[in-house]
Amino acid sequence: MIQQIVFLVLLIGFSALFTVNIRQIKKNINLGKDVDRSSNSKARWKEMIRVALGQSKMVHRPIAGFLHILIYVGFVIINIEVIEIIIDGVFGTHRVLSFLGPVYGFLIGSFEILAALVLISCVFFLTRRNIMRIPRFWSKEMKGWPKTDANLILLFEIVLMFAFLLMNASDSLLVAMNSSYYTVEFSTPISQYFIPLIGHLSEVNLILIERASWWFHIIGILAFLNYLVVSKHLHIILAFPNTYYSNLESKGKFANMDSVTNEVKKMLDPNIDPFAITDDTTPERFGAKDVKDLSWIQLMNAYSCTECGRCTSECPANQTGKILSPRKVMMDVRDRVEVVGKGIKKEGEGFDDGKSLLDSISIEELWACTSCNACTEACPINIDPLSIIVDLRRYLVMEESAAPMELNNIFNNIENNGAPWQFSMSDRLNWKDE
Amino acid sequence: MSQLIVPTMAELMAKGEKADVLFWVGCAGSFDDRAKKITKAFVKLLNKANVKFAVLGTEESCSGDPARRSGNEFLFQMQAMSNIEVMNAYEVQKVVTACPHCFNTLKNEYPELGGKYEVVHHTQLLKELLDDGKLTIEGGSFSGKKITFHDPCYLGRANDVYEAPRELIQKLDAELVEMKRCKAKGLCCGAGGAQMFKEPEKGNKDINIERTEDALEVKPNFIATGCPFCNTMMTDGVKNKEKEEDIQVLDIAEMIAQAQNL
Numbered sequence: 099m100i101q102q103i104v105f106l107v108l109l110i111g112f113s114a115l116f117t118v119n120i121r122q123i124k125k126n127i128n129l130g131k132d133v134d135r136s137s138n139s140k141a142r143w144k145e146m147i148r149v150a151l152g153q154s155k156m157v158h159r160p161i162a163g164f165l166h167i168l169i170y171v172g173f174v175i176i177n178i179e180v181i182e183i184i185i186d187g188v189f190g191t192h193r194v195l196s197f198l199g200p201v202y203g204f205l206i207g208s209f210e211i212l213a214a215l216v217l218i219s220c221v222f223f224l225t226r227r228n229i230m231r232i233p234r235f236w237s238k239e240m241k242g243w244p245k246t247d248a249n250l251i252l253l254f255e256i257v258l259m260f261a262f263l264l265m266n267a268s269d270s271l272l273v274a275m276n277s278s279y280y281t282v283e284f285s286t287p288i289s290q291y292f293i294p295l296i297g298h299l300s301e302v303n304l305i306l307i308e309r310a311s312w313w314f315h316i317i318g319i320l321a322f323l324n325y326l327v328v329s330k331h332l333h334i335i336l337a338f339p340n341t342y343y344s345n346l347e348s349k350g351k352f353a354n355m356d357s358v359t360n361e362v363k364k365m366l367d368p369n370i371d372p373f374a375i376t377d378d379t380t381p382e383r384f385g386a387k388d389v390k391d392l393s394w395i396q397l398m399n400a401y402s403c404t405e406c407g408r409c410t411s412e413c414p415a416n417q418t419g420k421i422l423s424p425r426k427v428m429m430d431v432r433d434r435v436e437v438v439g440k441g442i443k444k445e446g447e448g449f450d451d452g453k454s455l456l457d458s459i460s461i462e463e464l465w466a467c468t469s470c471n472a473c474t475e476a477c478p479i480n481i482d483p484l485s486i487i488v489d490l491r492r493y494l495v496m497e498e499s500a501a502p503m504e505l506n507n508i509f510n511n512i513e514n515n516g517a518p519w520q521f522s523m524s525d526r527l528n529w530k531d532e
Numbered sequence: 533m534s535q536l537i538v539p540t541m542a543e544l545m546a547k548g549e550k551a552d553v554l555f556w557v558g559c560a561g562s563f564d565d566r567a568k569k570i571t572k573a574f575v576k577l578l579n580k581a582n583v584k585f586a587v588l589g590t591e592e593s594c595s596g597d598p599a600r601r602s603g604n605e606f607l608f609q610m611q612a613m614s615n616i617e618v619m620n621a622y623e624v625q626k627v628v629t630a631c632p633h634c635f636n637t638l639k640n641e642y643p644e645l646g647g648k649y650e651v652v653h654h655t656q657l658l659k660e661l662l663d664d665g666k667l668t669i670e671g672g673s674f675s676g677k678k679i680t681f682h683d684p685c686y687l688g689r690a691n692d693v694y695e696a697p698r699e700l701i702q703k704l705d706a707e708l709v710e711m712k713r714c715k716a717k718g719l720c721c722g723a724g725g726a727q728m729f730k731e732p733e734k735g736n737k738d739i740n741i742e743r744t745e746d747a748l749e750v751k752p753n754f755i756a757t758g759c760p761f762c763n764t765m766m767t768d769g770v771k772n773k774e775k776e777e778d779i780q781v782l783d784i785a786e787m788i789a790q791a792q793n794l
């Protein structure tokens with residue numbers, strides 16, 4: 099009975115905490131500007147199923163992709179077990195799903211095999227991240243928390259899988275002992291190898307191990323859920339909405355700024371006196387200086403980023419030693435929206451710490467981008483770092499007139515003679531007779 | 533060399549005629565000495581295939597691509613709207629261009645501002661002409677040569693056009709060799725996003741050198757391009773590697789024209 103109460107308290111407590119945390123993230127994402135991505139839901143479902151569920155872009159790097167799918171499938175399927183744990187926990191039953199009979203035994207057996215595969219994959223990933231010097235895991239932005247975060251999760255998965263297997267091993271030993279509570283038989287393709295380790299223990303100790311693993315497993319999962327919100331592992335949830343709301347248009351098409359269209363139309367229309375109209379369609383800012391100037395899609399992108407660095411490793415600027423890293427752009431946006439979100443929570447809408455995104459993303463990074471779309475192509479969950487880079491450039495150019503000098507020259511040329519170079523428009527057809 | 537026939541939209545209109553397709557030449561194609569050769573080669577092919585086309589001539593202005601990529605949305609939209617006004621006045625239906633940047637901008641970004649046309653890249657039009665039997669392609673001096681194609685970002689990744697240029701190259705009776713990074717994974721030449729017009733940021737290498745190294749790895753006789761800016765970047769890269777004796781950088785239109793001594 100006490101066990102059940104403790105269980106319920108934990109379950110409700112952690113779930114409530116999780117709800118609060120997710121609500122805050124949703125609020126933070128909604129700090130972004132509205133954009134409409136509701137059309138074409140059929141294509142959106144398809145994209146989500148293909149890219150998030152089917153992980154179609156992960157396998158572009160076959161080994162990592164395959165192991166990632168193993169962990170992912172393992173994680174999802176083994177979590178079916180969690181349903182049972184929750185029912186058992188609340189009602190004080192033991193292995194309640196065992197009424198399934200032989201199917202149950204088979205299920206547990208396959209969970210064990212998956213658990214073993216997940217274990218192996220995690221060990222491989224840990225080695226790869228920490229021993230093999232793969233450049234994308236060693237860049238500047240991965241120092242400190244991001245690196246710890248990645249390792250923590252892998253270690254955590256390993257421990258969790260061990261607990262699961264240990265629980266089954268002790269349980270099956272208790273069954274063999276005809277211990278009163280333990281009556282459900284199931285297959286133990288993997289956990290049987292743990293038996294030499296604990297086979298000599300007394301019934302009481304085995305029960306202790308079984309219970310401890312059980313509690314560890316469920317508390318671990320509840321804690322994991324709440325850990326997600328500060329981790330790159332939020333992608334296991336956000337990858338789905340993120341791919342659903344993917345940009346479905348040609349990658350080369352940049353979002354039109356309607357606010358500018360209004361202004362330009364006014365300028366081009368000879369019948370309107372541009373100084374005579376005052377309307378409120380003019381936005382307070384052209385382009386993006388801070389997270390609130392970005393769209394909610396871009397902010398959701400930032401929260402979804404897995405920090406895998408595939409974008410950065412394909413980026414031509416990054417490959418040739420420039421400081422631009424599209425992954426860092428995404429991480430900076432997430433860090434900043436966290437700060438702004440917390441600030442607003444504390445101080446209200448007017449929160450202003452005198453800082454902006456441009457304090458973490460430098461001008462040098464922004465101007466190094468060739469707008470080649472290699473990053474968006476590489477991203478396994480369709481994140482678009484380029485759109486953020488362009489919005490920040492828009493702010494620099496239109497609000498601060500802070501384009502590099504050479505670009506200011508081409509702007510002048512285009513404006514005055516319709517070409518980025520200093521040629522006269524009247525010479526435009528000269529090539530014909532040259 | 534026979535005289536190029538390049539009517540302008542205005543001339544045709546004065547005669548009460550209309551072009552089937554507008555050839556959008558672009559700034560590089562109009563003013564850059566290297567790119568002008570591509571423009572002329574393409575016109576030769578259009579003339580040979582008897583395509584009823586016209587150019588805007590002095591009425592054409594920068595598409596606005598470099599302005600938009602570098603964040604000057606005002607300038608971009610000014611350019612776009614005045615170009616659209618001109619094209620709509622001529623009731624343009626179809627546009628062809630040899631510049632992937634103009635191609636992308638006109639195709640994807642003009643519609644929202646009122647310019648709705650069928651826009652194709654010159655390799656796509658050439659492929660169409662070939663399929664319709666209006667154009668023949670022979671190998672000539674390219675027969676049996678090794679050619680590698682550098683995908684322009686704004687043709688490939690941005691618009692998913694990968695096959696038209698490749699099919700044309702294969703028609704040259706040449707061996708098409710792919711670089712290790714090609715198609716969707718093709719590496720940028722370094723010119724996009726208005727980088728063409730400025731010094732690169734501090735780094736340890738220029739992007740065009742990195743890309744030229746990709747090309748050199750497959751030991752081609754020719755590097756084929758489909759973009760005037762890629763062409764410049766790759767030509768500079770080949771020079772930097774002192775390989776200009778062995779490797780020529782040519783636009784696909786130039787190759788097809790040269791193969792038949794046009």
Ligand code: SF4
Pocket residue numbers: 409412413414415416422423424466467468469470471472473474483484487
């Ligand atoms: S679009 Fe910009 S940030 Fe993205 S890969 Fe290309 S150069 Fe790098």
Ligand code: SF4
Pocket residue numbers: 402403404405406407408409410424425428476477478479480481483
């Ligand atoms: S943006 Fe995409 S590719 Fe880049 S680190 Fe994040 S998840 Fe990976």
